[in-house]
Amino acid sequence: MKRQRVIFLLLALTALIWSTRLPMTIPADASEPLEEETKFVALTFDDGPRSDTTPRLLDGLRERGASATFFLVGQQLAGNEALVQRMKDEGHQVGNHTWSHVELQGATEATVRTEVGKTDAALTAILGEGEYWVRPPYGLLDSEQQKLFSVPLVHWYVDPQDWKLRNTDADVKAVLSKVQPGDIILMHDTVPASVDAALRIVDALEAKGYQFVTVKELLALYGVTPKAGTMYRSAEVVAEY
Ligand code: NI
Numbered sequence: 001m002k003r004q005r006v007i008f009l010l011l012a013l014t015a016l017i018w019s020t021r022l023p024m025t026i027p028a029d030a031s032e033p034l035e036e037e038t039k040f041v042a043l044t045f046d047d048g049p050r051s052d053t054t055p056r057l058l059d060g061l062r063e064r065g066a067s068a069t070f071f072l073v074g075q076q077l078a079g080n081e082a083l084v085q086r087m088k089d090e091g092h093q094v095g096n097h098t099w100s101h102v103e104l105q106g107a108t109e110a111t112v113r114t115e116v117g118k119t120d121a122a123l124t125a126i127l128g129e130g131e132y133w134v135r136p137p138y139g140l141l142d143s144e145q146q147k148l149f150s151v152p153l154v155h156w157y158v159d160p161q162d163w164k165l166r167n168t169d170a171d172v173k174a175v176l177s178k179v180q181p182g183d184i185i186l187m188h189d190t191v192p193a194s195v196d197a198a199l200r201i202v203d204a205l206e207a208k209g210y211q212f213v214t215v216k217e218l219l220a221l222y223g224v225t226p227k228a229g230t231m232y233r234s235a236e237v238v239a240e241y
Contacts, residue, residue: 039181039210040235042218043068043198044156045189046097046135047163049080049087057189058086060199066212067091068198070189071135071154074099074119081126088127093214095133095154096120105140112148133215133226139239141231152226154215156186157234162194171197176204182222182235184215 048054049072061068070087072094077084087094098104098115107115116134123132135154146153160174171194175185185201187194202212219226222235231239 037209039205039208040213040218040221041179041181041205041210042184042215043187043202043212044071044135044154044184044215045069045187045198046071047073047101048189049076049083050190051080051083053192053195054080054083054189055086057195057198058083058090058092060195061092061202061212062090064199064202064206064212066202066206067093067214067217068212069093069095069133069154069215071095071097072119072123073097073101074115074122077119077122077126084123084126091214093133093216094123094127094130095135095215096123096151097135098137101137103138103140104136104145105138105142107145109145109148112145116149146229146231149229151228152219153229153231153239154184155231155233155239157183157237158185160185160187160197162186162197163188163191166191166193168193168196168200172200172204175201179205180234181210182218184218184232184234 045068048070070092072084084094096116096119099118100115102111102115104112104115120132124130131151133151133154134149139155141153158175158178160171162171165171179185187198189195213221216226218235219232224235233239
């Protein structure tokens with residue numbers, strides 16, 4: 001008798017759980033999304049790689065399941081090959097930030113070709129054939145110069161001026177007060193305070209339903225077909241000169 005009662009109670013309990021759970025699988029209102037829409041954003045890091053700051057950023061991004069885009073300076077690649085390979089292996093996008101971080105705007109065509117070409121060759125030597133998108137230093141380029149590029153160009157929409165502030169709290173505030181889905185955020189993995197800020201930004205935005213993707217992924221997710229020589233500031237805004 002005792003065992004029968006236990007079985008009855010278990011059956012009753014199971015029925016109760018089913019009756020309360022079942023309705024939850026049916027949307028109460030079809031116009032209401034079941035879960036919050038995912039918002040995508042692209043974190044980009046310029047001026048690296050730097051052996052004493054970049055690995056900590058990569059560790060933090062990996063822990064958080066976040067992807068980013070790194071625009072690397074060619075003359076800093078020697079000795080950091082393993083770090084660059086790690087970026088690619090961990091799903092990040094690797095891009096070109098010229099050989100010597102020279103301002104390209106106003107420079108000769110030969111300078112543009114050398115600065116970009118040397119870095120492209122060095123990245124190809126480390127990572128193999130690929131499309132290494134370009135971010136011109138300071139985001140500056142003449143509109144005529146844009147035609148020289150065979151890959152898309154990347155500007156930014158959110159610039160916390162982290163290289164100048166060198167203050168984690170200020171960086172975090174500057175980004176969180178401005179960022180919108182589809183934005184490209186500019187930061188520098190060469191600055192220790194920026195590494196801390198970037199990881200706090202990832203935590204804060206992931207909690208709000210954001211997902212961190214590469215620039216290439218961001219454009220694809222928003223249905224943008226990237227074009228060579230076009231400068232992108234966000235998934236929706238093309239830089240105009
Ligand atoms: Ni730079």
